[in-house]
Amino acid sequence: MAQIDSEKYAVATQLQLTWWRFRRHRLAMVSMVLLFACYLLAAFADFLATTDPHATDARTSYIAPQGIHLFDDDGSLRPHVYGIKGVRDMKTFKLIYTIDPSRKVYIEFFGQGYEYDLFGLIPTRVHLMTLKDAERGDGIYLLGTDLLGRDLWSRLMVATRVSLTIGLVGVTISLFLGVLLGGISAVYGGIVDTVIQRTIEVIRSMPTIPLWLGLAAALPNDWSVLQIYFAITIIISLLAWTDLARVVRGKFLALKEEDFVMAAELAGASQGRIIFRHMLPSFASHIIAAVSLALPAMIISETSLSFLGLGLRPPAISWGILLQDAQNIQTLALAPWLLISAIPVVVVILAFNFLGDGLRDAADPYG
């Protein structure tokens, strides 16, 4: 038994070794599964949404979250929610809409709702849950609604997709810059190295939020949601590649001294071959770890910018934009459920941190 194990180790690549060590980190494993689930959720955001996340309706302004009732009066399994009704406030004479427990609206699974493109490709109307025979204003308000009467659950689903992918895109750009510049820095050394290292130090010693804000504010007003999305991503990643570059450079330099790289050099392998065939694979796990620690920082950046009204702009939906509505304490007192959007932010960032920590430990058990 022990014999077999040690043989397995002998032929394992660095990545496999990292993976074996990683599996022992319970918390990191749980986080990975959780994040996977979140991305899955994001992929099916519109399918999971119950109402059009952009549709406004004055009637449904600030409806409190309501649960789904599973059983009908006769005890049969018929999931339903309550409808809404208008009540005249006798002091202000304003019509106020609230939940009406006397009227049941039944839920239909895989029913037809608003139109969307599944995975951005397949136009469809199918949703996980829709309402049957709904009157105007009725909805499955799992997380309540905002001032404009938009369903927060549906908005949260779409926001999750936007915020999670912005992190991925941003990290990809940072990673590209980081590996490129870190690698160049390490391989060429000398003056190139000095310049890159100083640049990194300069960037790291600048207060980022004011700069982001300044750059983001300069984006033209008439840009489309998609253009803004990419512009913001690029702005964020322009200042975020430095950590990755440092990791890459450090590993490169350490590896240069390692025996197997020397051996490859002596054997006459070309520089490109040495880098891509021998060096990159051996620190791929370090890069993965660094990436998973950079991702949450990206997500926080986007959320902060959008929260301040200088990142993504409505009609785009992201976590920051959802939280922007919760900025005002009077609003919060009136509709505390607006803060619910904070929970996925915290959970996802926490999960990324655990995952990154686990990966880093696994990649570098002695460091």
Add this chain to the structure above:
Amino acid sequence: MIAFITRRLLLGVMTVWLISILSFVIIQLPPGDFVDAYIAQLSSSGSQVSAAEAENLRKLYGLGEPFYVQYGKWLARIVTGDFGESMEWRRPVTEVIGDRLWLTLLLSLSALLVTWGLALPIGIFSAVRQYSFADYAFTLVGFIGIAVPNFLLALVIMYFSFVWFGASVGGLFSAEMALAPWGWDKVWDLMKHLPLPAVILALGGTAQLIRIMRANLLDELRRPYVVTARAKGLSEFRTIVKYPVRAALNPFASNIAYLFPYLVSGSIIVSIVLGLPTVGPLLVKALVAQDMFLAGTIVLLLGVMTVVGTFISDLVLMWVDPRIRHQMD
């Protein structure tokens, strides 16, 4: 030692220079030249600008000339203390900013002190009592501190203090003190309001620093010089505080160079949530209103402030680490 200081000073100057370029870019970025924007602003508020006056303004700012000429003119004016005029407030930018810059500095420095004051003892404790219950508890709290962006923390605290105490916790002054002239009363009022925002701002950095301190100290505790100190018969407390903690302070100190910009950054967003009279809300308002001289100046001043702070922290690092002091010997 001199080499170290020179290197750091040069780096600081380079950073300031880069920040000044970026600030100027920010001023320039909005479409159209800002004299147009200025004129539009003025005429919307009823006053007219003649063509000749507009032409004068254009010449003053070097509009129409290449970027570097404009930048040079702008820089030359800044050096003499002329930061231009805020279009929204129609007052010199420096006047609009007023005390806000100092309050930003005060808030960031307080947060730095809180970060140190919390991270140092907790980090030491967690390392010395590794795997104890308290270590796990601090680690958990630390993770949450890292994962909750500080504006979110501010929001949540605002909400609960509103729900539980019915009071808003925002601001750096009480209502009756906000406009009062400076005096002991006002300083005292500020001191009473400062801790909460400082703690909120400090939490994320504290959590990170605790982790760094813990990891460093765990490393240092394994070193042979700790055994040497024990072999001398020193008490355990003295052994740990004098030797490994001192060594672990080193990366701790060098980390401040990155912590300070981080805190200044964070202060902007926390100030907005808590309604603090720092430059944060002013900056965002200026950016939204495209009041570019004001915005650019704030970015520049914040940048300079961070660079100075970072330089000071380098001096601290030098004081902590004799190896740097004696590099020249």
Add this chain to the structure above:
Amino acid sequence: MAEPILSVRDLKTQFFGPEGVVRAVDGVDFDVFEGRTLGVVGESGCGKSVTARSVLGIVDRPGRVVGGSILLRPAGGGAAVDLAKLSNEEMRKYRGPEIALVFQEPMASFSQHYTIGNQIGEGIKLHLGLDERAAKKRAIELLDMVGVPQPARRVDDYPFQLSGGLRQRVMIAMALSCDPRVLIADEPTTALDVTTQAQILDLLRSLQQQKGLAIILITHDMGVIAEMAHDVSVMYLGRAVETGSVKEIFTAPRHPYTRALLRSIPTVLAKPRTRLPTIEGSIPHPFERPKGCAYHPRCAEIIGPVCEKFEPPAVNTADGRQVRCFLHGGAPAQEVAA
């Protein structure tokens, strides 16, 4: 022979790690006498350093001295104190004034954040009650004594400003700062080049003659033992397998492990390009301690099943030596589980 200053009996130190218990020191006996040097030899990992630390009660967590006695005879005579029974607090006043330690790596064993004067003076202030100035004066005297040039200037240097040899001298000065009676030198010369090594050994020898120090010299270099030690204790996997005077052990080694060790010293007289005999196999992992005599899997002179099943007890031979090997008698008393 006189009474020993320090006699260690059946010392056992174990590390309680998450993967299991490591018996780093597993029943070590030795005596140290005034003015004499006890050499402790053995391959890497056999527990030499842990033995040294156990004597001072400074074994790192998760390690702990779990058994045995460490008897220290007080300076003015009287009943011996068992250091193994003292609390950490009580033990502190013995570290420095009674027993001092010199380490293998002079660089790593100094803190880089304080001057050497500060680090030497610390113990002086603590144990001898001198004030700052007097402590510094004494530090300068000590530096002078160990042959550091310009001691009054050097005292304000940081360790990273000194050469390796000087650093080891300073380390010795620090160890001697409170006039200890026993000096444990844990591979004091391993990190040094041959010339410096000889100088440091000379220094130790002359200090011993001046002060009548009892020295425990830990090394894996038989050459150093031959040059320095009066008595020798050969360790294998946490146990002293043979103890005796240096002359006897070098001329007539009894334990097969000692013989193997001696065979593997290069001699100037050997024919060029002859292969040095090495010991077969490698040291077992501490978790996989062999049953019976721990050395049996590598032993060239194995007797038979008795070596595999039973642990050889310590046998006192006629010439005052102690050997743990069935070749030299001893009844297979108890069967020992792995």
